[in-house]
Amino acid sequence: MDADARIAVLGEELRAVRKGLGLYQTTLPSVAGPVLLDIAGATATDPPGTVRDKLVATVRGLITRLPEGRQELARAVFGLDNPDNTGYMDRLVEQGRAADRDLRTMQRRANEVVYLLAELACVYTPAAAASVDTVPWHTKRLDVRLVLRGDDVEVFETRRVVSHEPDLVDVAHSISVGQSGQGKGPVDLAALGIDEISGGEVRSPRMVSADRVAFTLRPPAPLGPGDEHDFFFRIRATDIAPFYCCTPEFDCERFSLNIRFEPHRRPTRVWRINGELSKEAADPTPTRATLQVDDTGEVRTDFTNLRPARSYGIGWAL
Structure with a gap:
Protein backbone atom coordinates (compact mmCIF):
# COMPACT_ATOMS: atom_id res chain seq x y z
CA MET A 1 0.00 0.00 0.00
CA ASP A 133 4.67 12.33 24.16
CA THR A 134 6.16 12.98 27.57
CA VAL A 135 3.14 11.70 29.52
CA PRO A 136 4.62 8.74 31.48
CA TRP A 137 1.27 7.35 32.68
CA HIS A 138 -2.39 8.18 33.13
CA THR A 139 -5.10 7.20 35.58
CA LYS A 140 -7.64 4.68 34.39
CA ARG A 141 -9.73 4.75 37.55
CA LEU A 142 -9.60 6.67 40.81
CA ASP A 143 -11.84 5.77 43.77
CA VAL A 144 -11.75 8.00 46.84
CA ARG A 145 -13.59 7.62 50.14
CA LEU A 146 -13.37 10.61 52.48
CA VAL A 147 -14.46 10.08 56.09
CA LEU A 148 -14.95 13.01 58.48
CA ARG A 149 -14.88 12.19 62.19
CA GLY A 150 -14.71 15.23 64.46
CA ASP A 151 -11.31 16.79 63.93
CA ASP A 152 -10.01 13.68 62.17
CA VAL A 153 -10.06 13.24 58.41
CA GLU A 154 -9.28 10.01 56.57
CA VAL A 155 -8.87 9.69 52.83
CA PHE A 156 -8.80 6.21 51.28
CA GLU A 157 -7.59 6.26 47.68
CA THR A 158 -7.45 3.44 45.16
CA ARG A 159 -5.79 4.49 41.91
CA ARG A 160 -5.32 2.34 38.80
CA VAL A 161 -2.57 3.73 36.59
CA VAL A 162 -1.63 2.76 33.03
CA SER A 163 2.02 3.05 32.06
CA HIS A 164 2.99 4.74 28.78
CA GLU A 165 6.68 3.91 28.92
CA PRO A 166 8.99 0.94 29.53
CA ASP A 167 10.37 0.32 33.01
CA LEU A 168 8.13 2.80 34.84
CA VAL A 169 9.29 2.52 38.45
CA ASP A 170 8.01 5.72 40.07
CA VAL A 171 4.58 7.36 39.84
CA ALA A 172 4.76 10.96 41.05
CA HIS A 173 1.68 11.95 43.03
CA SER A 174 0.48 14.82 45.19
CA ILE A 175 -2.56 15.75 47.23
CA SER A 176 -3.76 19.09 48.57
CA VAL A 177 -5.01 19.08 52.14
CA GLY A 178 -6.41 22.59 52.38
CA GLN A 179 -7.20 23.60 55.94
CA SER A 180 -10.48 25.14 57.01
CA GLY A 181 -8.85 28.36 58.17
CA GLN A 182 -9.35 29.67 61.70
CA GLY A 183 -5.90 31.30 61.63
CA LYS A 184 -4.03 28.04 61.08
CA GLY A 185 -0.72 28.01 59.25
CA PRO A 186 0.70 25.58 56.71
CA VAL A 187 -0.02 21.86 56.93
CA ASP A 188 2.40 20.05 59.26
CA LEU A 189 3.95 17.18 57.29
CA ALA A 190 4.95 15.41 60.50
CA ALA A 191 1.30 15.29 61.59
CA LEU A 192 0.09 14.09 58.19
CA GLY A 193 -0.18 10.33 57.93
CA ILE A 194 0.36 8.67 54.54
CA ASP A 195 0.13 4.89 54.76
CA GLU A 196 0.48 2.43 51.91
CA ILE A 197 -1.99 -0.41 52.21
CA SER A 198 -1.37 -2.40 49.04
CA GLY A 199 0.18 -2.10 45.61
CA GLY A 200 3.54 -0.59 46.46
CA GLU A 201 5.43 1.89 48.60
CA VAL A 202 4.93 5.57 49.43
CA ARG A 203 8.31 7.29 49.15
CA SER A 204 9.78 10.75 49.75
CA PRO A 205 6.78 12.71 51.09
CA ARG A 206 7.51 16.44 51.04
CA MET A 207 5.61 19.72 51.20
CA VAL A 208 5.63 21.58 47.88
CA SER A 209 3.28 24.37 49.01
CA ALA A 210 1.56 25.44 52.21
CA ASP A 211 -1.14 22.77 51.79
CA ARG A 212 0.10 20.36 49.11
CA VAL A 213 2.19 17.30 49.83
CA ALA A 214 3.97 15.41 47.04
CA PHE A 215 5.24 11.85 47.19
CA THR A 216 6.19 8.94 44.97
CA LEU A 217 4.33 5.67 44.56
CA ARG A 218 6.59 2.77 43.65
CA PRO A 219 5.06 -0.48 42.32
CA PRO A 220 6.53 -3.86 43.30
CA ALA A 221 7.98 -4.28 39.80
CA PRO A 222 8.59 -1.94 36.84
CA LEU A 223 5.60 -1.36 34.56
CA GLY A 224 5.76 -1.58 30.77
CA PRO A 225 3.68 0.24 28.13
CA GLY A 226 0.00 -0.60 28.60
CA ASP A 227 0.58 -2.29 31.98
CA GLU A 228 -2.03 -1.48 34.65
CA HIS A 229 -1.43 -1.35 38.37
CA ASP A 230 -3.49 -0.51 41.45
CA PHE A 231 -2.25 1.53 44.40
CA PHE A 232 -4.27 1.69 47.62
CA PHE A 233 -3.24 4.08 50.38
CA ARG A 234 -4.63 6.15 53.25
CA ILE A 235 -4.03 9.76 54.22
CA ARG A 236 -4.91 11.11 57.68
CA ALA A 237 -5.21 14.78 58.60
CA THR A 238 -6.63 16.81 61.46
CA ASP A 239 -8.36 19.45 59.39
CA ILE A 240 -9.68 19.96 55.86
CA ALA A 241 -11.16 22.76 53.81
CA PRO A 242 -14.87 22.29 52.92
CA PHE A 243 -14.22 20.66 49.55
CA TYR A 244 -12.38 17.70 48.04
CA CYS A 245 -11.19 17.65 44.42
CA CYS A 246 -9.11 15.68 41.98
CA THR A 247 -7.02 17.98 39.78
CA PRO A 248 -5.12 15.57 37.53
CA GLU A 249 -1.74 16.36 36.02
CA PHE A 250 -2.34 13.74 33.33
CA ASP A 251 -5.57 12.34 31.89
CA CYS A 252 -7.92 10.50 34.23
CA GLU A 253 -10.58 8.27 32.67
CA ARG A 254 -12.87 7.90 35.70
CA PHE A 255 -13.09 9.39 39.20
CA SER A 256 -15.57 8.25 41.89
CA LEU A 257 -15.82 10.23 45.12
CA ASN A 258 -17.71 9.22 48.28
CA ILE A 259 -17.80 11.49 51.35
CA ARG A 260 -19.22 10.44 54.73
CA PHE A 261 -20.26 13.16 57.17
CA GLU A 262 -20.94 12.74 60.85
CA PRO A 263 -24.66 12.46 61.72
CA HIS A 264 -24.55 15.54 63.95
CA ARG A 265 -22.51 17.61 61.48
CA ARG A 266 -24.33 17.22 58.21
CA PRO A 267 -23.76 20.01 55.70
CA THR A 268 -26.47 22.52 54.91
CA ARG A 269 -25.54 22.44 51.23
CA VAL A 270 -23.46 20.15 49.00
CA TRP A 271 -22.48 20.82 45.39
CA ARG A 272 -20.65 19.22 42.48
CA ILE A 273 -17.40 20.76 41.18
CA ASN A 274 -17.10 19.76 37.56
CA GLY A 275 -14.03 20.68 35.50
CA GLU A 276 -13.36 24.09 37.02
CA LEU A 277 -10.13 26.03 37.23
CA SER A 278 -8.30 24.87 40.34
CA LYS A 279 -8.16 28.35 41.87
CA GLU A 280 -11.97 28.58 41.64
CA ALA A 281 -12.77 25.14 43.04
CA ALA A 282 -12.93 26.38 46.65
CA ASP A 283 -15.14 29.36 45.80
CA PRO A 284 -18.70 28.67 47.09
CA THR A 285 -20.15 31.54 45.04
CA PRO A 286 -20.71 30.02 41.55
CA THR A 287 -23.99 28.25 40.83
CA ARG A 288 -23.38 24.50 40.69
CA ALA A 289 -25.38 21.28 40.58
CA THR A 290 -26.65 20.32 44.05
CA LEU A 291 -25.92 16.89 45.51
CA GLN A 292 -27.99 15.10 48.16
CA VAL A 293 -26.66 13.53 51.34
CA ASP A 294 -28.35 10.18 52.00
CA ASP A 295 -29.77 8.91 55.29
CA THR A 296 -26.40 7.46 56.33
CA GLY A 297 -24.64 10.80 55.91
CA GLU A 298 -22.95 9.91 52.62
CA VAL A 299 -22.80 11.76 49.31
CA ARG A 300 -21.23 10.43 46.12
CA THR A 301 -20.63 11.41 42.53
CA ASP A 302 -18.71 10.21 39.47
CA PHE A 303 -16.73 11.90 36.71
CA THR A 304 -15.36 10.58 33.42
CA ASN A 305 -12.64 11.79 31.06
CA LEU A 306 -11.16 14.35 33.43
CA ARG A 307 -9.05 17.07 31.81
CA PRO A 308 -5.58 17.81 33.16
CA ALA A 309 -5.29 20.92 35.37
CA ARG A 310 -9.06 21.08 35.93
CA SER A 311 -10.73 20.31 39.26
CA TYR A 312 -13.48 17.74 39.88
CA GLY A 313 -15.06 16.93 43.23
CA ILE A 314 -17.51 17.95 45.94
CA GLY A 315 -17.85 21.10 48.02
CA TRP A 316 -20.01 21.67 51.09
CA ALA A 317 -21.15 24.24 53.63
CA LEU A 318 -21.74 23.27 57.26
Whole structure:
Protein backbone atom coordinates (compact mmCIF):
# COMPACT_ATOMS: atom_id res chain seq x y z
CA MET A 1 0.00 0.00 0.00
CA ASP A 2 1.52 3.34 -1.05
CA ALA A 3 1.62 6.36 1.27
CA ASP A 4 -1.43 8.12 -0.21
CA ALA A 5 -3.54 4.98 0.01
CA ARG A 6 -2.39 4.32 3.60
CA ILE A 7 -3.30 7.88 4.61
CA ALA A 8 -6.73 7.48 3.02
CA VAL A 9 -7.39 4.17 4.79
CA LEU A 10 -6.19 5.48 8.11
CA GLY A 11 -8.35 8.58 7.72
CA GLU A 12 -11.42 6.36 7.36
CA GLU A 13 -10.39 4.37 10.44
CA LEU A 14 -9.91 7.54 12.50
CA ARG A 15 -13.31 8.83 11.41
CA ALA A 16 -14.81 5.58 12.70
CA VAL A 17 -13.26 5.91 16.17
CA ARG A 18 -14.23 9.59 16.59
CA LYS A 19 -17.95 8.77 16.52
CA GLY A 20 -20.09 8.81 19.66
CA LEU A 21 -17.83 9.02 22.70
CA GLY A 22 -14.74 8.73 20.53
CA LEU A 23 -11.88 6.85 22.12
CA TYR A 24 -14.10 6.04 25.09
CA GLN A 25 -16.92 4.36 23.15
CA THR A 26 -17.53 0.88 24.50
CA THR A 27 -17.02 -0.73 21.07
CA LEU A 28 -13.65 0.93 20.40
CA PRO A 29 -11.51 -2.28 20.31
CA SER A 30 -13.78 -3.79 17.64
CA VAL A 31 -14.35 -0.54 15.71
CA ALA A 32 -10.67 0.36 15.31
CA GLY A 33 -9.30 -0.64 11.91
CA PRO A 34 -6.23 -2.81 11.22
CA VAL A 35 -3.91 0.05 10.20
CA LEU A 36 -4.61 2.04 13.35
CA LEU A 37 -4.27 -1.07 15.51
CA ASP A 38 -0.93 -1.84 13.87
CA ILE A 39 0.36 1.68 14.48
CA ALA A 40 -0.76 1.45 18.13
CA GLY A 41 1.07 -1.84 18.57
CA ALA A 42 -2.13 -3.67 19.53
CA THR A 43 -2.10 -7.44 18.98
CA ALA A 44 -4.78 -10.08 18.63
CA THR A 45 -3.93 -11.45 22.08
CA ASP A 46 -4.35 -8.11 23.87
CA PRO A 47 -7.45 -7.84 26.09
CA PRO A 48 -9.91 -5.05 25.14
CA GLY A 49 -8.73 -2.77 27.93
CA THR A 50 -5.13 -2.97 26.74
CA VAL A 51 -6.20 -2.28 23.15
CA ARG A 52 -8.05 0.83 24.30
CA ASP A 53 -5.10 2.06 26.35
CA LYS A 54 -2.73 1.63 23.40
CA LEU A 55 -5.10 3.43 21.04
CA VAL A 56 -5.62 6.31 23.48
CA ALA A 57 -1.88 6.66 24.06
CA THR A 58 -1.21 6.59 20.31
CA VAL A 59 -3.80 9.21 19.37
CA ARG A 60 -2.78 11.38 22.32
CA GLY A 61 0.84 11.24 21.17
CA LEU A 62 -0.10 12.12 17.59
CA ILE A 63 -2.17 15.09 18.75
CA THR A 64 0.83 16.56 20.57
CA ARG A 65 2.58 16.72 17.18
CA LEU A 66 -0.13 18.91 15.66
CA PRO A 67 0.21 22.70 15.58
CA GLU A 68 -0.84 24.08 18.95
CA GLY A 69 -3.87 25.84 17.46
CA ARG A 70 -5.36 22.51 16.33
CA GLN A 71 -4.69 20.41 19.40
CA GLU A 72 -7.75 21.46 21.42
CA LEU A 73 -10.11 20.65 18.54
CA ALA A 74 -8.36 17.32 17.97
CA ARG A 75 -8.80 16.34 21.62
CA ALA A 76 -12.49 17.22 21.39
CA VAL A 77 -12.91 15.34 18.09
CA PHE A 78 -11.68 12.11 19.69
CA GLY A 79 -13.42 12.63 23.04
CA LEU A 80 -10.30 13.19 25.13
CA ASP A 81 -11.81 16.34 26.67
CA ASN A 82 -15.37 15.25 27.30
CA PRO A 83 -16.35 15.45 30.99
CA ASP A 84 -20.07 15.45 30.16
CA ASN A 85 -19.91 12.41 27.84
CA THR A 86 -21.36 14.27 24.86
CA GLY A 87 -21.55 12.77 21.40
CA TYR A 88 -19.36 13.70 18.45
CA MET A 89 -21.66 16.30 16.87
CA ASP A 90 -22.38 17.91 20.24
CA ARG A 91 -18.65 18.23 20.85
CA LEU A 92 -18.28 20.03 17.52
CA VAL A 93 -21.17 22.34 18.37
CA GLU A 94 -19.47 23.24 21.63
CA GLN A 95 -16.18 23.91 19.86
CA GLY A 96 -18.00 26.02 17.27
CA ARG A 97 -19.68 28.06 19.98
CA ALA A 98 -16.31 28.82 21.57
CA ALA A 99 -14.78 29.75 18.19
CA ASP A 100 -17.90 31.57 16.92
CA ARG A 101 -18.15 29.25 13.92
CA ASP A 102 -21.06 27.26 12.52
CA LEU A 103 -21.30 23.47 12.57
CA ARG A 104 -20.37 23.05 8.91
CA THR A 105 -17.14 24.95 9.45
CA MET A 106 -16.30 22.81 12.49
CA GLN A 107 -17.00 19.62 10.52
CA ARG A 108 -14.57 20.79 7.84
CA ARG A 109 -11.93 21.60 10.46
CA ALA A 110 -12.47 18.23 12.15
CA ASN A 111 -11.89 16.47 8.82
CA GLU A 112 -8.71 18.48 8.34
CA VAL A 113 -7.52 17.36 11.79
CA VAL A 114 -8.22 13.74 10.91
CA TYR A 115 -6.22 14.04 7.70
CA LEU A 116 -3.28 15.63 9.47
CA LEU A 117 -3.27 12.90 12.13
CA ALA A 118 -3.43 10.21 9.44
CA GLU A 119 -0.51 11.86 7.66
CA LEU A 120 1.50 12.01 10.90
CA ALA A 121 0.63 8.43 11.80
CA CYS A 122 2.05 7.12 8.55
CA VAL A 123 5.53 8.10 9.76
CA TYR A 124 4.73 7.23 13.37
CA THR A 125 7.16 5.01 15.25
CA PRO A 126 7.33 4.17 18.97
CA ALA A 127 10.67 6.01 19.19
CA ALA A 128 9.22 9.14 17.61
CA ALA A 129 6.23 8.97 19.90
CA ALA A 130 8.41 8.64 22.97
CA SER A 131 10.38 11.72 22.01
CA VAL A 132 7.22 13.86 21.85
CA ASP A 133 4.67 12.33 24.16
CA THR A 134 6.16 12.98 27.57
CA VAL A 135 3.14 11.70 29.52
CA PRO A 136 4.62 8.74 31.48
CA TRP A 137 1.27 7.35 32.68
CA HIS A 138 -2.39 8.18 33.13
CA THR A 139 -5.10 7.20 35.58
CA LYS A 140 -7.64 4.68 34.39
CA ARG A 141 -9.73 4.75 37.55
CA LEU A 142 -9.60 6.67 40.81
CA ASP A 143 -11.84 5.77 43.77
CA VAL A 144 -11.75 8.00 46.84
CA ARG A 145 -13.59 7.62 50.14
CA LEU A 146 -13.37 10.61 52.48
CA VAL A 147 -14.46 10.08 56.09
CA LEU A 148 -14.95 13.01 58.48
CA ARG A 149 -14.88 12.19 62.19
CA GLY A 150 -14.71 15.23 64.46
CA ASP A 151 -11.31 16.79 63.93
CA ASP A 152 -10.01 13.68 62.17
CA VAL A 153 -10.06 13.24 58.41
CA GLU A 154 -9.28 10.01 56.57
CA VAL A 155 -8.87 9.69 52.83
CA PHE A 156 -8.80 6.21 51.28
CA GLU A 157 -7.59 6.26 47.68
CA THR A 158 -7.45 3.44 45.16
CA ARG A 159 -5.79 4.49 41.91
CA ARG A 160 -5.32 2.34 38.80
CA VAL A 161 -2.57 3.73 36.59
CA VAL A 162 -1.63 2.76 33.03
CA SER A 163 2.02 3.05 32.06
CA HIS A 164 2.99 4.74 28.78
CA GLU A 165 6.68 3.91 28.92
CA PRO A 166 8.99 0.94 29.53
CA ASP A 167 10.37 0.32 33.01
CA LEU A 168 8.13 2.80 34.84
CA VAL A 169 9.29 2.52 38.45
CA ASP A 170 8.01 5.72 40.07
CA VAL A 171 4.58 7.36 39.84
CA ALA A 172 4.76 10.96 41.05
CA HIS A 173 1.68 11.95 43.03
CA SER A 174 0.48 14.82 45.19
CA ILE A 175 -2.56 15.75 47.23
CA SER A 176 -3.76 19.09 48.57
CA VAL A 177 -5.01 19.08 52.14
CA GLY A 178 -6.41 22.59 52.38
CA GLN A 179 -7.20 23.60 55.94
CA SER A 180 -10.48 25.14 57.01
CA GLY A 181 -8.85 28.36 58.17
CA GLN A 182 -9.35 29.67 61.70
CA GLY A 183 -5.90 31.30 61.63
CA LYS A 184 -4.03 28.04 61.08
CA GLY A 185 -0.72 28.01 59.25
CA PRO A 186 0.70 25.58 56.71
CA VAL A 187 -0.02 21.86 56.93
CA ASP A 188 2.40 20.05 59.26
CA LEU A 189 3.95 17.18 57.29
CA ALA A 190 4.95 15.41 60.50
CA ALA A 191 1.30 15.29 61.59
CA LEU A 192 0.09 14.09 58.19
CA GLY A 193 -0.18 10.33 57.93
CA ILE A 194 0.36 8.67 54.54
CA ASP A 195 0.13 4.89 54.76
CA GLU A 196 0.48 2.43 51.91
CA ILE A 197 -1.99 -0.41 52.21
CA SER A 198 -1.37 -2.40 49.04
CA GLY A 199 0.18 -2.10 45.61
CA GLY A 200 3.54 -0.59 46.46
CA GLU A 201 5.43 1.89 48.60
CA VAL A 202 4.93 5.57 49.43
CA ARG A 203 8.31 7.29 49.15
CA SER A 204 9.78 10.75 49.75
CA PRO A 205 6.78 12.71 51.09
CA ARG A 206 7.51 16.44 51.04
CA MET A 207 5.61 19.72 51.20
CA VAL A 208 5.63 21.58 47.88
CA SER A 209 3.28 24.37 49.01
CA ALA A 210 1.56 25.44 52.21
CA ASP A 211 -1.14 22.77 51.79
CA ARG A 212 0.10 20.36 49.11
CA VAL A 213 2.19 17.30 49.83
CA ALA A 214 3.97 15.41 47.04
CA PHE A 215 5.24 11.85 47.19
CA THR A 216 6.19 8.94 44.97
CA LEU A 217 4.33 5.67 44.56
CA ARG A 218 6.59 2.77 43.65
CA PRO A 219 5.06 -0.48 42.32
CA PRO A 220 6.53 -3.86 43.30
CA ALA A 221 7.98 -4.28 39.80
CA PRO A 222 8.59 -1.94 36.84
CA LEU A 223 5.60 -1.36 34.56
CA GLY A 224 5.76 -1.58 30.77
CA PRO A 225 3.68 0.24 28.13
CA GLY A 226 0.00 -0.60 28.60
CA ASP A 227 0.58 -2.29 31.98
CA GLU A 228 -2.03 -1.48 34.65
CA HIS A 229 -1.43 -1.35 38.37
CA ASP A 230 -3.49 -0.51 41.45
CA PHE A 231 -2.25 1.53 44.40
CA PHE A 232 -4.27 1.69 47.62
CA PHE A 233 -3.24 4.08 50.38
CA ARG A 234 -4.63 6.15 53.25
CA ILE A 235 -4.03 9.76 54.22
CA ARG A 236 -4.91 11.11 57.68
CA ALA A 237 -5.21 14.78 58.60
CA THR A 238 -6.63 16.81 61.46
CA ASP A 239 -8.36 19.45 59.39
CA ILE A 240 -9.68 19.96 55.86
CA ALA A 241 -11.16 22.76 53.81
CA PRO A 242 -14.87 22.29 52.92
CA PHE A 243 -14.22 20.66 49.55
CA TYR A 244 -12.38 17.70 48.04
CA CYS A 245 -11.19 17.65 44.42
CA CYS A 246 -9.11 15.68 41.98
CA THR A 247 -7.02 17.98 39.78
CA PRO A 248 -5.12 15.57 37.53
CA GLU A 249 -1.74 16.36 36.02
CA PHE A 250 -2.34 13.74 33.33
CA ASP A 251 -5.57 12.34 31.89
CA CYS A 252 -7.92 10.50 34.23
CA GLU A 253 -10.58 8.27 32.67
CA ARG A 254 -12.87 7.90 35.70
CA PHE A 255 -13.09 9.39 39.20
CA SER A 256 -15.57 8.25 41.89
CA LEU A 257 -15.82 10.23 45.12
CA ASN A 258 -17.71 9.22 48.28
CA ILE A 259 -17.80 11.49 51.35
CA ARG A 260 -19.22 10.44 54.73
CA PHE A 261 -20.26 13.16 57.17
CA GLU A 262 -20.94 12.74 60.85
CA PRO A 263 -24.66 12.46 61.72
CA HIS A 264 -24.55 15.54 63.95
CA ARG A 265 -22.51 17.61 61.48
CA ARG A 266 -24.33 17.22 58.21
CA PRO A 267 -23.76 20.01 55.70
CA THR A 268 -26.47 22.52 54.91
CA ARG A 269 -25.54 22.44 51.23
CA VAL A 270 -23.46 20.15 49.00
CA TRP A 271 -22.48 20.82 45.39
CA ARG A 272 -20.65 19.22 42.48
CA ILE A 273 -17.40 20.76 41.18
CA ASN A 274 -17.10 19.76 37.56
CA GLY A 275 -14.03 20.68 35.50
CA GLU A 276 -13.36 24.09 37.02
CA LEU A 277 -10.13 26.03 37.23
CA SER A 278 -8.30 24.87 40.34
CA LYS A 279 -8.16 28.35 41.87
CA GLU A 280 -11.97 28.58 41.64
CA ALA A 281 -12.77 25.14 43.04
CA ALA A 282 -12.93 26.38 46.65
CA ASP A 283 -15.14 29.36 45.80
CA PRO A 284 -18.70 28.67 47.09
CA THR A 285 -20.15 31.54 45.04
CA PRO A 286 -20.71 30.02 41.55
CA THR A 287 -23.99 28.25 40.83
CA ARG A 288 -23.38 24.50 40.69
CA ALA A 289 -25.38 21.28 40.58
CA THR A 290 -26.65 20.32 44.05
CA LEU A 291 -25.92 16.89 45.51
CA GLN A 292 -27.99 15.10 48.16
CA VAL A 293 -26.66 13.53 51.34
CA ASP A 294 -28.35 10.18 52.00
CA ASP A 295 -29.77 8.91 55.29
CA THR A 296 -26.40 7.46 56.33
CA GLY A 297 -24.64 10.80 55.91
CA GLU A 298 -22.95 9.91 52.62
CA VAL A 299 -22.80 11.76 49.31
CA ARG A 300 -21.23 10.43 46.12
CA THR A 301 -20.63 11.41 42.53
CA ASP A 302 -18.71 10.21 39.47
CA PHE A 303 -16.73 11.90 36.71
CA THR A 304 -15.36 10.58 33.42
CA ASN A 305 -12.64 11.79 31.06
CA LEU A 306 -11.16 14.35 33.43
CA ARG A 307 -9.05 17.07 31.81
CA PRO A 308 -5.58 17.81 33.16
CA ALA A 309 -5.29 20.92 35.37
CA ARG A 310 -9.06 21.08 35.93
CA SER A 311 -10.73 20.31 39.26
CA TYR A 312 -13.48 17.74 39.88
CA GLY A 313 -15.06 16.93 43.23
CA ILE A 314 -17.51 17.95 45.94
CA GLY A 315 -17.85 21.10 48.02
CA TRP A 316 -20.01 21.67 51.09
CA ALA A 317 -21.15 24.24 53.63
CA LEU A 318 -21.74 23.27 57.26
